[in-house]
Amino acid sequence: MNGNEGLLSGGWSRVTRNKRYIVWFYILNLALACLGAAAFSNQAHDYLDHSLLSGRLVHGFDVAVLIEMFAQPEFGTTDAARASGVHFALLFFLAIVLFLPGVLQGYASTYRLPREDFFRACGRNLWRFIRLLIVAGIVMGAVAAALLGLHGVLERKALDSTNELLLFEVRVAGLVVIFLVMSALRIWFDLAEADVVLSDQRVVRKSIGAGFRHMWRNLGRLLGAYVVITIVAAILLLAGLGAWMNFVPPASVASAIFVSQLTLLLLLIPRFWQRGVVVTYYLQNMVEPIAVQPSTPAPVPPLVAPPVPVIPSTPPETEGV
């Protein structure tokens, strides 16, 4: 077994031992998105429920009818619905920030983490995570901006070429590079998060430093694991969309909801798997051994047992009657 397999399998076993976290986050994701989509749902029901034309959206997927619907002033703008969707997506993100320390603590435990310990970890690390988030945002934002800027320059250069495919190739190659660099940064801050929680590290910069050092020293191993998991996520997404398009009858809304939600549930797993990988790595490589003071034990006086009366092994012979 090589290192990557160790990380991947170790991470996976943590995920499977703690499936409840994924289920809870899925429920949270669904609940918040339902709230976010409520405004749009009301708009759609008001507009479509009594119209015969809307049948063309059910029996097949008539894009022209959908475009017409959005173009109608009576349908109204989707600005409010879009805004609420984005707001609830942000809420989900904040919920992850809040509850992630508990998840990391749970992944590190060899037993099922009690609820109070989970929330204690969340509360204890909230402010540390916010600080971490700010640093990560600055670093990742700056790097992403620089890479995207460079990407844009290369795209403009490729546009001058008479080879039409070059633009596409440059675009894909550039996005792969950006993905790899951003994944490395993500590993750095994931390690820092694990360190903050599992070392109970109050000084966040120390965790950031430790995270960077370990990311740097083990980049190949960690990045390999992250890339494999991302590929799994991409396959899950494509498989889900493929199943949705090819196997779900157009008129079966229930089947469409089932397939789409199953896809979203499965899509949550890869990121938790990456967390599991980080915790596994932390426990293997980052946890500091507890210093044990060598000491000479005081001589213990030998126990002097009181004399025990000897019990005869055979019962005394009884007198005959």
Place this chain on the structure above:
Amino acid sequence: MKIRWVIVLFPLLSVVLISVLVQEHAAKAAASQAPAAPASASSVMAAGSNGSASLTIPDTTLAINSPRPMSQRVVHYEIDAKYDATRHTVDATEVLTYHNLTGQALDHFPFHLYQNAFQPNSTFVREGKILGTRDTRYDKWEEKEFGSEDIKSIEVVGQGDLTSQLKFIQPDDGNKDDKTVVDLPMARAIPPGGYVQFKIAFQTKFPETQARSGWKRDFVLGGQWFPKVGVWWHGAWNCHQYHAMSEFFADFGVYDVKLTVPSYEVVGASGVKVGEVNNPDNRKTVAYHGDDIHDFAWTASPRYKVKDDGVYQGQMGPVQMRILMQPAHWSQVERHEKILKESLEHFESWYGPYPYKTITLVDPEPDSAAGGMEYPTFITGETSWFMPDGFYMPELVVEHEFGHQYWYGMVATNEFEDAWMDEGINSYTEVKVLDSILGKRTSILNLVGATAGERELQRGDYASVADLDPIAQKAYDYYSGNSYAGVTYGKTASMLLTLEGIIGEDTMAKAMRVYFMKYRFTHPTKEDFLKTIEEVSGKNLRWYFDQAIYGSQVLDYKVLRVDSYPVNWYEQKRSLFQKEDKNTVYRSSVWIQRKGDFVMPVELEVKFDNGGKVREHWDGVSRWTKFTYEKKAKVESAELDPDHKIQIDRNDFNNSYTAEPDGKPARKVTNYWLFVTQWLGQALAWWAV
């Protein structure tokens, strides 16, 4: 080397490698423009020569399948042009012979200098900056956007050099900085029936492609590139400035054009090729001849792949289909040829014969703003290297531009003043032809279960700008670019589809054929078209034209409400478990409303839950009306325009009402929205924390 260094260096090396590749490609492209080896000069030129002294318009029929001219030929252009592929300029001489068929003496001649539109203070750019153009935003001015068309000298045969008499005029907006029209006073007026010949030397500098003309990388599309005389129309010169939202107008005639280009160029142009000669300076001269056309465009690129073995047997004779494709799109050449052929078949069968011997279809340089354009016998398509089979954008563009051979090319309406008569009528025939070829609801898209039809998209374009402008309006007077497009294309197509519903599909088809056959090779007005429809249908349609074409009224009918209740409701016991009595008589009412200010009779179909149907007719004069029934059945649904004849109703969703709501469509659409929202949240959480 440790693995981490490999991983760190990989992105850096990738960036460097990509840069090198890009540079290499650019270098190759430049190399391909370098002069090629000297070619033999054995070909013989067959084109008409410059400086012809005979003041007449030739009656040649070299480029048409007709033994005699088909148009009243007013002009004969003989142009000898040399293209500089490095500077993107054309240095040319032009001999224009003009036949005065106006019935009166002409003492001045206006000329279009279209390429002068691409200058920062031109009317085109001023309007484009506010309204937008189809392809350029003018956020900042770049030198490569500059275009010009300079008359170096102009001589009128028999009157001498009149260059000093040229004067820029601005008949539309008085913008003194606009140089797209120049007027030439004559020393002596040209009498009715007389001829005049102009000998012009000019230089055109193309911009990087704008408004479907100019260069991109090593490609060039020469459109509106030479001084063109205006049209004497309804007792006056009609020579508008070039506007951001206008196209063109010109007289029919004969074109003899010689193009000298680098010898590596592959050339395509209007008309038929009549000669090619290799020059000693690594250049070649290609000659083209066009009959009964009113414009001449050409293109050149070293990388075109050509398919010219396709011949369509037309009603008047064979038509050679010449297709110039980008190398990366070569796999789509059959697709382009197929739709071109099918368009030819449909137009010939429905409207009239295509008389020209050639049709050239150009797949222009990607990202060049040269796609989707029409010139006589010469059109540009639009596609990309990735084009799934069920996405019919290339078919739509080719069909549309081919349709312009009829509605613009032969029926040569004034595109400045009646843009709807070429773009709109063409959009209507586009819907008809694509419906026939690709299916009514799948004429744009038929891919992995998703479908889209052209007629709904046309109405969608119009719906968002329904109350802004009438159809009958000058192209440059629209409120915005969106309004121009939505009304000129979308509303006109929807209006004519509705007209088809009023007079019948067969009658409409006949009227269109009569209109084409009567007005081909002329410049009809909007009334010519409308009167033809009235004559063929035998109906007075002014009530419709006044609202739909001359007015900006909006048509929007709505089923307001549907209601059914038992007539003896007061006798009925209230019980949750009471079964409905089949003998219960219901009083049902349906309210319908005219929401817009467009008044038009409409049909209403009411369906009952026992399967019965009733059809009603409403004149639409009042704002609303009510229909009431007493039946042993409740109303199930009510639908206005049940045969879907009124395409111009800007909102089809409110044309029907079902008594029982069906939440399925909304749930389906909401599921997409929900999926995207959830996925967005997950993606954000993935990368941000």
